[in-house]
Amino acid sequence: MPEGLSKLRGIDEVAKIVDRAPRELVESCGFDRAVLFRVHEGRMMMEAAYFGEDAEGAEKMVAFAQSVAPPLDHMLLETQMIRRHAPEIVRDAQNDLRVNRPIIDFSLTHSDVAAPVMPTGKVIGFLHADRLYSGRTVLMERMRRQHAEVRSAPATAEQAAQALQDADLELRKVEPAERSPASRRLAEVESRVHDMLTRREAEVLRLMADGRTNQQIADELVITPGTVKSHVKRVLRKLHASNRAEAASIYARLAARPDPAHSA
Numbered sequence: 534m535p536e537g538l539s540k541l542r543g544i545d546e547v548a549k550i551v552d553r554a555p556r557e558l559v560e561s562c563g564f565d566r567a568v569l570f571r572v573h574e575g576r577m578m579m580e581a582a583y584f585g586e587d588a589e590g591a592e593k594m595v596a597f598a599q600s601v602a603p604p605l606d607h608m609l610l611e612t613q614m615i616r617r618h619a620p621e622i623v624r625d626a627q628n629d630l631r632v633n634r635p636i637i638d639f640s641l642t643h644s645d646v647a648a649p650v651m652p653t654g655k656v657i658g659f660l661h662a663d664r665l666y667s668g669r670t671v672l673m674e675r676m677r678r679q680h681a682e683v684r685s686a687p688a689t690a691e692q693a694a695q696a697l698q699d700a701d702l703e704l705r706k707v708e709p710a711e712r713s714p715a716s717r718r719l720a721e722v723e724s725r726v727h728d729m730l731t732r733r734e735a736e737v738l739r740l741m742a743d744g745r746t747n748q749q750i751a752d753e754l755v756i757t758p759g760t761v762k763s764h765v766k767r768v769l770r771k772l773h774a775s776n777r778a779e780a781a782s783i784y785a786r787l788a789a790r791p792d793p794a795h796s797a
């Protein structure tokens with residue numbers, strides 16, 4: 534890990550730090566896979582992943598994790614790291630109640646190590662790494678020994694992290710030369726919806742289109758049913774829809790409509 538940190542110290546651009554961190558963790562620390570999440574509006578947003586030669590697997594992992602964007606509820610491992618400011622190890626991910634089950638199942642993770650990203654003293658993200666291919670996990674003591682060194686990042690890294698936190702930069706990992714058709718379609722639909730609705734209203738609409746009830750939406754987004762009801766009313770008004778079924782139909786039509794930018 535010291536070698537990986539030394540390489541990152543010379544980088545003063547936030548986007549490059551986000552993209553390089555998982556790769557340096559794999560290449561310098563002996564892991565097989567590493568991912569980077571950032572904290573955004575109470576959720577975990579995966580920004581980058583590096584799986585060695587498995588570039589396709591890393592791309593699919595990021596796309597899936599971004600579609601899940603798990604909320605930081607009180608039981609989640611990452612929420613505990615925010616409170617404790619310390620790394621954690623998951624020895625049995627298949628049975629550990631602190632993990633996000635959809636992401637663990639998708640990634641086939643059996644055990645991993647995780648550390649909070651907090652160059653300025655405040656947790657702004659998380660690094661996760663495992664040894665899926667080699668079948669071995671780095672000892673927790675090694676992570677704890679390196680914790681102080683992570684916090685001693687130079688001023689340039691601190692400034693970059695602070696800029697991410699204060700300006701809420703919409704960082705994205707460097708995309709492969711060509712995204713999959715499914716990823717492009719999802720991005721196009723989300724863009725159209727966000728042109729009309731706020732982020733939270735778009736989330737509510739997506740769940741409505743999936744047939745969720747107000748209570749189920751409230752549970753998913755960690756808000757009250759009353760708040761969901763207010764969002765639903767605003768969604769119907771903005772879409773000029775008379776009921777939930779009509780709003781879901783509009784969402785489906787947006788998904789089916791060709792993108793003008795690609796039809797020219």
